[in-house]
Amino acid sequence: MTISGIGKLLLLSICAFLYVKHWESQDSGDKALGIARFLAQSPIVIEAVIQNSPPLIEDKIERLRASIGAAFIVVGNKDGVRIAHPIKERIGKAMQGGDNQQALLLGESYISYAKGSLGHSVRGKTPIISKEGEIIGVVSVGYLLTAIDNKVSHFLVFFLGMAVLVIFANAIIANFIARRFQQSIFGFEPEAFGRLYKEQQVTLSTLREGVLSIDANGKLKSINKSACDILNIDPKGALNRPFIEILPDSDLTKLLVTKQSEHDIELLLNGQAVIANRELIKIDGQVVGAVSSFRRKDEISELMLQLSQVKQYADLLRSQTHEHRNKLNTISGLIQLGKIEEVQQIIGQESLRYQKLIEFLRESISEPMIAGVLLGKSERARELGLVLEIEEGTQLSHLPSHIRAEDMVTIIGNLIDNAFDATLNHFDTEIQAITVSVTDFGQDIIIEVEDKGCGLPQAFSLKELTKRGVSTKSDKGRGVGLYLIQQLVDQYRGAFTVRSEQGKGTLMAVYLPKELH
Incomplete structure (x- = not known):
C-alpha cells in the first residue's frame, strides 16, 4: 500500500471515531432532554420550585441522577437560582453556563453545549410550567464531555488497530497478488510487459x-x-x-x-x-x-504458379543441356575416329528432327510460351528414356483474353510431369510413350495427356488427389501439381476429368471454356 493509501486509511479511522463521538454526544443530549422533560412535569418538582424548598426533592433527584449516570441534574427557579444540585453547597447559587434564556424566557426545550461549574457538558434543558401556564423555573440534565470522551476512546484504539491490521493484511495480500501477477506475465515487470506488448503490436502491423x-x-x-x-x-x-x-x-x-x-x-x-x-x-x-x-488465396496461388513455372523452365534448360552434351560427345568421338560422314548424318538427323518439331509447334500453337513448354518437355522425355508424342490434331490458334498463357503452361507442364512419373513407375519398359493434345475446337480449350503407365490407385479419387499435399507417391513435397491444376480449372470455371485403369494407364483432360458465363 502506498503512503497516500495509508494516510487515507488513518484519516478514515479518525473520521469514524469523530462520528462515533458525535453520535454518543447527541445520544446523551437526547437522553438528558428526555429526563429533563419528565422532571419538569413532576408535581413534586413544581411544588418544590413554588415553595422554594430544596429538601423536598433533594434525595429523589440525587437517586435519579445516580441511576441514569448523569453528571448533574439541576433545578432552578425563574431567576436561575439552584433549588437542586449534586453538590449541596452550590444550592441557592445562580446556575452557570448562560444557556437558560431559551427555557426561561421563550419556554423552549433544547440541547446545548456549555461550560458549567462541573466542566464542559452536553445538556438537556426544559422550562417548568405551573398549572396556570406560567414559567416558574428550569430543569437542566447534563453529561460531562470528558466522560463521553472516556466512553468512546476505546473506539479510537479499535479503529487505529483495525487500520494497522488492514495495512498489514494488505501488504501480505499485495505481495501475494504481485507474485501471482508476475507469474501470469512470465516473470516480466509491468513496464517490460508493456514494452513487449507495444513491440508485438508493431510487429503484427508489419x-x-x-x-x-x-x-x-x-x-x-x-x-x-x-x-x-x-x-x-x-x-x-x-x-x-x-x-x-x-x-x-x-x-x-x-x-x-x-x-x-x-x-x-x-x-x-x-x-x-x-x-x-x-x-x-x-x-x-x-x-x-x-x-x-x-x-x-490468389497471392499464394500466384506464388505457387511462379515456382512451378521456374521449375519447368529449369527442367527445360537442364534437359536440353544434357541432351546436347551427349550429342557433342558423340560428334567429338566420331571426328576423332575420322567418321565425317557419320557426323554429318547425326547433325542432319538432329537438325531435321528439331526442325520438324519446331515447325509443327510454330504452325499449330500460336502462343510461344505453350510451344516452349511442349518443346522442353519433349527434350525432358528423351532424357528420361521416354517419348513425348504431340498429336497431329493439336491446334491452338489463339488464347481468349481471360486465359493467361502462364496458367496454360502450369496445367500442361504438371499433366505431363505426372504422366512421366506414372510411366517410369510402370514395370513394362516397352510402353514408354506419352501422348499430348491441345485443341481449341468448339467452345472449350481441351488439354489431354495420356500415358500407358501404372495408373491411379483405386483408393484415390480425383477429389482426393487434387487436395494440396495429397500424392500417390511417398516423397515429401509432393501433392502440389494436381492441386494447382484444380485451382486454375476452378478459376476459369472449367472441368478436370481423369480416366484411369490400374496397370494400363491414365488419361487426364482439362476443359477451359473460351467464354466466361
Whole structure:
C-alpha cells in the first residue's frame, strides 16, 4: 500500500471515531432532554420550585441522577437560582453556563453545549410550567464531555488497530497478488510487459499476413492491419465484440469446442478467399482462446504458379543441356575416329528432327510460351528414356483474353510431369510413350495427356488427389501439381476429368471454356 493509501486509511479511522463521538454526544443530549422533560412535569418538582424548598426533592433527584449516570441534574427557579444540585453547597447559587434564556424566557426545550461549574457538558434543558401556564423555573440534565470522551476512546484504539491490521493484511495480500501477477506475465515487470506488448503490436502491423485472436468467450481481442484490409473490418468497433457478429462466415469459435488446430485450410471470409492456419491458445493446459493467420488465396496461388513455372523452365534448360552434351560427345568421338560422314548424318538427323518439331509447334500453337513448354518437355522425355508424342490434331490458334498463357503452361507442364512419373513407375519398359493434345475446337480449350503407365490407385479419387499435399507417391513435397491444376480449372470455371485403369494407364483432360458465363 502506498503512503497516500495509508494516510487515507488513518484519516478514515479518525473520521469514524469523530462520528462515533458525535453520535454518543447527541445520544446523551437526547437522553438528558428526555429526563429533563419528565422532571419538569413532576408535581413534586413544581411544588418544590413554588415553595422554594430544596429538601423536598433533594434525595429523589440525587437517586435519579445516580441511576441514569448523569453528571448533574439541576433545578432552578425563574431567576436561575439552584433549588437542586449534586453538590449541596452550590444550592441557592445562580446556575452557570448562560444557556437558560431559551427555557426561561421563550419556554423552549433544547440541547446545548456549555461550560458549567462541573466542566464542559452536553445538556438537556426544559422550562417548568405551573398549572396556570406560567414559567416558574428550569430543569437542566447534563453529561460531562470528558466522560463521553472516556466512553468512546476505546473506539479510537479499535479503529487505529483495525487500520494497522488492514495495512498489514494488505501488504501480505499485495505481495501475494504481485507474485501471482508476475507469474501470469512470465516473470516480466509491468513496464517490460508493456514494452513487449507495444513491440508485438508493431510487429503484427508489419506482417503481410492477417492475424487475429479471440478469447475463450469468442470475443475478438486483437487484429492487425493486414487482417482488417483483407476482411474489410473496422478495428475501432470490432475489438471486444463477439467474433461471430463481426464475421458471420467464420467458424473460428468452433476450435474452442473441438480443441483441434487447423492448417492450410481454404475459407471464404467476407467474400475473400483465403488460406488460413488456426491454433489454440493454451495457458497451463487450459484453452483461453484461439489465433488465426491467413493470406489471400490468389497471392499464394500466384506464388505457387511462379515456382512451378521456374521449375519447368529449369527442367527445360537442364534437359536440353544434357541432351546436347551427349550429342557433342558423340560428334567429338566420331571426328576423332575420322567418321565425317557419320557426323554429318547425326547433325542432319538432329537438325531435321528439331526442325520438324519446331515447325509443327510454330504452325499449330500460336502462343510461344505453350510451344516452349511442349518443346522442353519433349527434350525432358528423351532424357528420361521416354517419348513425348504431340498429336497431329493439336491446334491452338489463339488464347481468349481471360486465359493467361502462364496458367496454360502450369496445367500442361504438371499433366505431363505426372504422366512421366506414372510411366517410369510402370514395370513394362516397352510402353514408354506419352501422348499430348491441345485443341481449341468448339467452345472449350481441351488439354489431354495420356500415358500407358501404372495408373491411379483405386483408393484415390480425383477429389482426393487434387487436395494440396495429397500424392500417390511417398516423397515429401509432393501433392502440389494436381492441386494447382484444380485451382486454375476452378478459376476459369472449367472441368478436370481423369480416366484411369490400374496397370494400363491414365488419361487426364482439362476443359477451359473460351467464354466466361
